[in-house]
Amino acid sequence: MSEGIESPAWPGAGVLPPEAQSTHDRLLTAAASLFAERGFGGTSMADIAERVGVRKASLYNYYPSKDELLMELLRRSLTAANEYCLHGLDAPAAVEERLWRYLRGAVRFARENGELLAIFRLAAGQIGGELGERVERAVVTQKQAQRRRLEEVFREAAAAGEVTPGDPTQQAYVFRAFVNGVLLGHLDCHCGERPDDECLCGAWELFWNGLAGRREGA
Amino acid sequence: MSEGIESPAWPGAGVLPPEAQSTHDRLLTAAASLFAERGFGGTSMADIAERVGVRKASLYNYYPSKDELLMELLRRSLTAANEYCLHGLDAPAAVEERLWRYLRGAVRFARENGELLAIFRLAAGQIGGELGERVERAVVTQKQAQRRRLEEVFREAAAAGEVTPGDPTQQAYVFRAFVNGVLLGHLDCHCGERPDDECLCGAWELFWNGLAGRREGA
DNA sequence: CCTACCGATCGGTAGG
DNA sequence: CCTACCGATCGGTAGG
Numbered sequence: 001m002s003e004g005i006e007s008p009a010w011p012g013a014g015v016l017p018p019e020a021q022s023t024h025d026r027l028l029t030a031a032a033s034l035f036a037e038r039g040f041g042g043t044s045m046a047d048i049a050e051r052v053g054v055r056k057a058s059l060y061n062y063y064p065s066k067d068e069l070l071m072e073l074l075r076r077s078l079t080a081a082n083e084y085c086l087h088g089l090d091a092p093a094a095v096e097e098r099l100w101r102y103l104r105g106a107v108r109f110a111r112e113n114g115e116l117l118a119i120f121r122l123a124a125g126q127i128g129g130e131l132g133e134r135v136e137r138a139v140v141t142q143k144q145a146q147r148r149r150l151e152e153v154f155r156e157a158a159a160a161g162e163v164t165p166g167d168p169t170q171q172a173y174v175f176r177a178f179v180n181g182v183l184l185g186h187l188d189c190h191c192g193e194r195p196d197d198e199c200l201c202g203a204w205e206l207f208w209n210g211l212a213g214r215r216e217g218a
Numbered sequence: 219m220s221e222g223i224e225s226p227a228w229p230g231a232g233v234l235p236p237e238a239q240s241t242h243d244r245l246l247t248a249a250a251s252l253f254a255e256r257g258f259g260g261t262s263m264a265d266i267a268e269r270v271g272v273r274k275a276s277l278y279n280y281y282p283s284k285d286e287l288l289m290e291l292l293r294r295s296l297t298a299a300n301e302y303c304l305h306g307l308d309a310p311a312a313v314e315e316r317l318w319r320y321l322r323g324a325v326r327f328a329r330e331n332g333e334l335l336a337i338f339r340l341a342a343g344q345i346g347g348e349l350g351e352r353v354e355r356a357v358v359t360q361k362q363a364q365r366r367r368l369e370e371v372f373r374e375a376a377a378a379g380e381v382t383p384g385d386p387t388q389q390a391y392v393f394r395a396f397v398n399g400v401l402l403g404h405l406d407c408h409c410g411e412r413p414d415d416e417c418l419c420g421a422w423e424l425f426w427n428g429l430a431g432r433r434e435g436a
Numbered sequence: 437c438c439t440a441c442c443g444a445t446c447g448g449t450a451g452g
Numbered sequence: 453c454c455t456a457c458c459g460a461t462c463g464g465t466a467g468g
Contacts, residue, residue: 041259210428
């Protein structure tokens with residue numbers, strides 16, 4: 001917290017007790033966790049108001065509609081996720097190390113902002129109509145940017161001889177599939193698998209070197 | 219269809235035109251796709267009835283509540299997914315081949331029953347209350363069974379020298395993370411990445427052998 | 437930030 | 453499989 005390279009999505013999120021936060025911050029916290037627990041359609045403005053500790057009508061002083069409240073949460077989620085992940089990619093280090101930091105950043109985001117991760121997973125078709133399209137547009141834009149960035153990294157890696165030369169698009173695809181799969185384990189409420197840092201590091205090595213293992217001189 | 223090792227979750231699902239299906243089957247189809255598109259809380263019984271082509275009250279001749287309708291869809295989804303995936307694991311072949319078939323089966327399930335995949339992803343915290351717990355219990359049970367089965371496969375593989383000896387739990391974890399990440403790409407509506415069989419095969423080889431590549435004699 | 441209220445829609449039932 | 457209807461709750465507004 002003290003260095004704060006990656007900051008929470010809003011002041012005091014997940015850290016300060018509710019009484020010490022502004023009503024606006026408590027609104028964001030309550031909405032994020034309720035949407036994550038019950039889905040967007042399964043959460044009413046009255047539910048949110050109850051958790052915030054105000055009357056439903058008061059919420060409309062902060063956001064003009066339930067839809068806009070979701071969009072604001074989504075924007076903050078995407079920004080925070082970007083910070084956690086991309087920071088590792090820019091480190092001056094070997095590509096394996098940079099990709100490992102990307103993965104570790106993503107997992108740290110999931111641990112520290114679990115509800116926010118759930119928010120932008122809503123893009124995967126849980127919201128219909130016009131709002132659904134807005135959500136999806138925002139998520140797709142960010143995903144594509146990350147994909148391009150990762151492909152760039154793999155091109156650099158191939159040039160530097162750090163990975164086997166090959167299609168960087170496919171390499172980035174395999175990497176992102178693995179990262180997304182790991183993150184998925186942090187979403188499921190009770191059955192989720194959330195490896196600690198040591199396990200995660202072991203899993204990364206296994207992934208990077210391949211399940212088939214390095215066969216010396218074979 | 220003609221050999222039918224893996225059958226659709228109900229007769230004619232995704233194959234027959236709506237008019238040729240029974241009302242019950244159209245009900246299941248309509249509910250699955252609407253839940254997938256708009257989420258459970260975002261779909262009303264009236265929405266479903268409209269797509270089926272009957273009045274809302276008529277739906278209650280088939281299921282006593284919206285909750286039970288979801289549970290039935292979930293049961294069928296889990297059964298179908300199991301069939302598609304586990305069949306490949308039992309093949310008399312090398313472990314790499316068996317795991318590849320598992321992955322290919324999972325992807326085929328996602329392609330042919332996209333809405334059903336979305337259904338049991340609902341377990342990841344989009345449904346609250348008692349129903350949410352029922353959903354989660356069903357999904358967790360199946361996931362754990364698959365995890366145990368995969369660990370068994372990796373133990374066999376290590377004994378046969380087909381993978382580097384190591385912790386089978388971790389090996390299974392890495393494999394499942396990759397598979398889940400690939401499936402996730404099939405869920406997102408428009409931005410989803412759905413590699414064709416050729417790309418998938420290339421991705422699998424890349425995954426199995428490791429992004430770092432096999433370094434001969436290094 | 438509140439009370440009071442709006443029309444619309446929700447899941448579900450009665451009765452046929 | 454229908455019409456007709458139930459009480460409850462929905463997102464949102466008026467006005468202060």
